[in-house]
Amino acid sequence: EDKVVQSPLSLVVHEGDTVTLNCSYEVTNFRSLLWYKQEKKAPTFLFMLTSSGIEKKSGRLSSILDKKELFSILNITATQTGDSAIYLCAVLRGGNKLTFGTGTQLKVEL
Amino acid sequence: DGGITQSPKYLFRKEGQNVTLSCEQNLNHDAMYWYRQDPGQGLRLIYYSQIVNDFQKGDIAEGYSVSREKKESFPLTVTSAQKNPTAFYLCASSIWASGAGGFNEQFFGPGTRLTVL
Numbered sequence: 501e502d503k504v505v506q507s508p509l510s511l512v513v514h515e516g517d518t519v520t521l522n523c524s525y526e527v528t529n530f531r532s533l534l535w536y537k538q539e540k541k542a543p544t545f546l547f548m549l550t551s552s553g554i555e556k557k558s559g560r561l562s563s564i565l566d567k568k569e570l571f572s573i574l575n576i577t578a579t580q581t582g583d584s585a586i587y588l589c590a591v592l593r594g595g596n597k598l599t600f601g602t603g604t605q606l607k608v609e610l
Numbered sequence: 611d612g613g614i615t616q617s618p619k620y621l622f623r624k625e626g627q628n629v630t631l632s633c634e635q636n637l638n639h640d641a642m643y644w645y646r647q648d649p650g651q652g653l654r655l656i657y658y659s660q661i662v663n664d665f666q667k668g669d670i671a672e673g674y675s676v677s678r679e680k681k682e683s684f685p686l687t688v689t690s691a692q693k694n695p696t697a698f699y700l701c702a703s704s705i706w707a708s709g710a711g712g713f714n715e716q717f718f719g720p721g722t723r724l725t726v727l
Contacts, residue, residue, distance in 0.1 A: 545716075597655060
């Protein structure tokens with residue numbers, strides 16, 4: 501059975517801290533790994549990672565994939581209260597189907 | 611404005627009743643998807659449709675039904691056979707990716723929160 505596991509399930513940090521979110525997976529027909537941010541309702545796309553070792557960056561967010569060890573991390577530096585959200589990891593399987601992890605609930609306090 | 615709309619935002623139903631959730635998109639996307647989100651379980655795929663008049667079961671299709679009569683619309687019916695229907699339901703759409711190398715971003719609607727009383 502395909503499985504995507506995220507850790508931690510939740511964490512609380514202070515503004516300015518750096519956080520690392522983890523995602524490990526065991527899936528058949530792996531194609532890519534994706535990260536989404538869900539603030540209130542609709543998840544919004546952050547990154548898609550297909551190749552190992554190539555870091556993707558967008559502002560204070562970055563992510564990298566390790567296909568040998570079957571995991572990915574999402575880093576957020578200099579966190580702000582606006583980063584508070586659920587961060588979802590998903591693995592793309594055959595076709596355009598996604599298997600999602602449980603999500604990490606991040607809360608950034610002043 | 612292009613996007614995906616879901617209605618209603620909140621829905622209450624009595625046990626044993628069927629209920630239909632609406633999803634409409636004006637992005638001209640071929641593919642549409644329904645997910646269910648429960649606390650601590652992330653999103654799970656219920657049904658998806660690659661093209662009009664065609665749809666496939668996802669990972670948790672039991673107790674649900676869909677139709678795809680128009681490209682813009684992909685309604686989901688939660689039937690009385692669904693044992694635990696209370697959840698947050700998200701609809702998404704994308705260009706359909708064919709072949710091993712293709713992927714097209716899925717755009718999500720704002721969701722419908724269904725509560726069974």
